[in-house]
Amino acid sequence: MAVRNSPAGVQVLLQFLKTNARTFSGLVLITLLVVLMRLGMQWFADPHRFPLSVVEVKGDFRYLDRARLQRSIAPHTEGGFFTVDVAAICAAAEQLPWVYQAKVQRVWPNSLRLQIQEQQPIARWGGQGFLNRFGESFVPEEPVVAAGLPGLPGLAGPAGQETRVLEQYKQASALLAPLGMKISRLELDDRRAWHLQLASGVQLEMGRVKVWQRLKRLVHAYAAVFDGRMDEVQHIDLRYSNGFSVYWRQDVPAAAGAERA
Numbered sequence: 001m002a003v004r005n006s007p008a009g010v011q012v013l014l015q016f017l018k019t020n021a022r023t024f025s026g027l028v029l030i031t032l033l034v035v036l037m038r039l040g041m042q043w044f045a046d047p048h049r050f051p052l053s054v055v056e057v058k059g060d061f062r063y064l065d066r067a068r069l070q071r072s073i074a075p076h077t078e079g080g081f082f083t084v085d086v087a088a089i090c091a092a093a094e095q096l097p098w099v100y101q102a103k104v105q106r107v108w109p110n111s112l113r114l115q116i117q118e119q120q121p122i123a124r125w126g127g128q129g130f131l132n133r134f135g136e137s138f139v140p141e142e143p144v145v146a147a148g149l150p151g152l153p154g155l156a157g158p159a160g161q162e163t164r165v166l167e168q169y170k171q172a173s174a175l176l177a178p179l180g181m182k183i184s185r186l187e188l189d190d191r192r193a194w195h196l197q198l199a200s201g202v203q204l205e206m207g208r209v210k211v212w213q214r215l216k217r218l219v220h221a222y223a224a225v226f227d228g229r230m231d232e233v234q235h236i237d238l239r240y241s242n243g244f245s246v247y248w249r250q251d252v253p254a255a256a257g258a259e260r261a
Helices: 007-019 021-044 066-076 086-094 162-179 211-225
Strands: 054-058 099-107 111-118 123-125 129-131 154-156 183-188 194-198 203-207 233-237 245-248 253-255
Touching (some): 054 066, 066 086, 086 099, 086 111, 203 211
Parallel strands (some): 154 183
Antiparallel strands (some): 123 129, 183 194, 245 253
């Protein structure tokens, strides 16, 4: 037996299609756009379609080995203009101790520009490390020729105290500079006591408390006690409540204070 379509059912279907025509058209358009986008991404992702031919490295290098930098980033430069992993290139460059920061820029149509900011050491840290101007420590893997880094002060302290030691070095340097004194080493030991050595070789013991008040006391007494005689001084102990003691090179201590604190 043949089944006839009900005129009322057909009318309802036609009305439904007419009412939702825009919705269906929108869904078809969205589906088409998604398909086109995926096809486009696959097309652009083909490394053979937009191959990289130039990797430009820029920066002012004093200590960084350019050849070593190129070897470090080379495995990460494989790929096309759109697919190369620029984050991996930056990470590989910044793994090198002498690299402070790396930035990568794509240059159409086939180049990468790698901008390197080199570490600028302003002090030695511990045995083989250095500090940059932000108080961050880094330890080069390769030996550094001492002649290439002349005049850097030596700083030392417990791990995590780099910034504190650097700031105290700056304060102490500013305090002693008017007297013509230059610091060659400043150390904060594990007991949090400060030890300072001048470029002349004179040792200063500053203790743990009221350190900078004690150093100011020395500065104020300089003209009366040391003027013209600093080359005779071996050791100065500032760990006194109201004075300090001086040990001259003849190993005869001359007390200039009271009870040590």
